[in-house]
Amino acid sequence: MATSYRVTVEPVGKEVLCREDQPILDACLRAGIWLPHSCTHGTCGTCKAEVLDGEVDHGGSSSFALMDFERDEGRTLLCCATPRSDVTIEGDVEEEEGVEHFPVRDFTATVVSLDDVATDTRRIVLDLDSDLEFNPGQYLQVSVPGNGVTRTYSMANSPSEPRRVELHVRRTPGGVATDGWIFATLQIGDEIALAGPYGKFFYREARDEPAVLIAGGTGLAPMKSIIRRVLESDLRRTLVLYQGARTADQFYDRDFFAALAKDHPDRFEYRPCLSDEEHPDFAHGTVLDVLDADRPTLSGHVGYLCGPPPMVEAAMKLLMRKRLFPRDIYREDFLDERDKAQGSGVRSPLLKR
Ligand SMILES: Cc1cc2nc3c(=O)[nH]c(=O)nc-3n(C[C@H](O)[C@H](O)[C@H](O)COP(=O)(O)OP(=O)(O)OC[C@H]3O[C@@H](n4cnc5c(N)ncnc54)[C@H](O)[C@@H]3O)c2cc1C
Ligand code: FES
The missing domain is CATH 3.10.20.30 (Beta-grasp domain)
Known part of the structure; x- marks a missing residue:
């Protein structure tokens, strides 16, 4: 031992x-x-x-x-x-008003569905062996079988579904977890070892300002959890989601969010954006171009950003130009092994969120 x-x-x-x-x-x-x-x-x-x-x-x-x-x-x-x-x-153990933290635990999960929802993008639905409490936006550490490596994936399910986890995974060419396992050999019925919840990127219920959510690629997953949680609760909060992809084949869950926007017109607005194609159902441009054109200022809002690190960094700068302070912006960068090897993921100690 x-x-x-x-x-x-x-x-x-x-x-x-x-x-x-x-x-x-x-x-x-x-x-x-x-x-x-x-x-x-x-x-x-x-x-x-x-x-x-x-x-x-x-x-x-x-x-x-x-x-x-x-x-x-x-x-x-x-x-x-x-x-x-x-x-x-x-440690930097400052308490945050209105936030409850849930201890990390181990889980065994069974794959109940595995769908290709967009090019190089899979939705994995898992049943857990016990209830998982978490804050919407948080993530899990998934053990890749056979090599002792873990990778992190954000939950798209609401905390009101404590036994059923939804993950959105994008394939990384040559990646150990994605190319080597999730897109290669993973099957319905397989068991997976997980631990969680982790992370400081989660929805702050105590903040009642309108929230702008910016998602690139599978950065949609934690936003889906947040949106589900807010709209199924009696929180009177307004949310707008800017979801971005380059081309229509990389886009997913559009119908899901369009239906939510129709059902909750006073609480949820949906802005799907395509940067490399013109399409009648999408705004044309990157999420940042579209947001920039939509809103002269974001003063009085909070921002939630998630996706590839360059997009998150650019979104952070745009939101600050639109008069948000770092304390009003929460971000999750999907950092990987390349970022670790190249040092591109290091965050300024001044940015606490
Ligand atoms: C908090 C958090 C949440 C995340 N949530 C999600 C999510 O919900 N969905 C999602 O799709 N992804 C998410 N990610 C990313 C995910 O954790 C993995 O990083 C991603 O899936 C790639 O894993 P992989 O094992 O397939 O690739 P890896 O094997 O980790 O390789 C990734 C890249 O790094 C390169 N590389 C590997 N080793 C080196 C090295 N030594 N030097 C230089 N380059 C190297 C590889 O060639 C490849 O291009 C999240 C990341 C973080 C940090
Ligand atoms: S949480 Fe430890 S370096 Fe990122």
């Missing part, structure tokens, strides 16, 4: 046991100690913390997200760091 060490989280003084092969973040999230994190793969730097006492192994932390001088100064990435002794860390 792996040795466990005691991890003390300051400034709250909470203690948790962590195995020597377990990331410290994982031990904390499973014990109900919530610490800020985003990618959980050592790429973005969101989980950076000070090691006040004790020894850690930095594991697979990217050398861009955790630079050599930071390691020398006693910082670590909690999503990759494993303990080598009893450890005291200083």
Whole structure:
């Protein structure tokens, strides 16, 4: 059995046991100690913390997200760091009003459907062996069979469906999880090991400003969860979804959102956008072009952005030009191994969301 060490989280003084092969973040999230994190793969730097006492192994932390001088100064990435002794860390444990965090747990899931919904895009529906509580927008870590690797996928189901998970997965050519498994050998009836919920990208129910949701590609998944949750609740919130793709064959779930917009005209607006094709059913342009033309200002709104990192970064800049502050913008970048190797996923410590 792996040795466990005691991890003390300051400034709250909470203690948790962590195995020597377990990331410290994982031990904390499973014990109900919530610490800020985003990618959980050592790429973005969101989980950076000070090691006040004790020894850690930095594991697979990217050398861009955790630079050599930071390691020398006693910082670590909690999503990759494993303990080598009893450890005291200083985490950024600030509470957020109106937010309940749910502990991470393990699940066994069975594939109940697998559909090609657009070019190189699959919808996977899974039945879980127990209820999963989460905030809409959060994601799961999926274990890829046979190689000890995990990949992260956002949930598109509402929290009101605690046993049935919907994932949207885009194929990455040569990708271990997608090309090598999900688009190759995965079948209905297969069992999958999962853990969750993870992530700080989720809908803030306490914020009553109108929300602008911008989704590129499978960045639609967490938006679908958020929209479902808001529209099935009695929250009197308004949402507008800008969904983007290059061509019509890459687009999916258009009928689903069009029907919601028809049923909830006072609460939900839908703007599907195609950038590389003209089509009578879509606005022409990138989501950002269309949003820019639609709205001179977004003052008084909140923004939720999700999808490929370059799109999310460009959307962040546009929303700030439209008079939103970083504190009004929540983002999820679908970072992958290339971003980790190239350092393109590192986030400014000034951007807390
Ligand atoms: C929080 C979060 C949520 C996400 N949610 C979703 C979602 O809902 N849907 C979705 O489709 N995706 C999502 N992703 C992306 C997903 O987790 C995977 O990264 C993606 O599916 C690719 O995985 P893969 O194993 O197929 O590819 P990988 O094997 O990880 O390869 C990805 C790319 O990196 C390149 N690469 C691999 N290793 C290196 C290296 N050492 N140097 C340089 N390049 C390298 C590969 O050639 C390939 O182009 C999310 C990511 C994050 C961080
Ligand atoms: S959450 Fe640890 S580096 Fe991204």
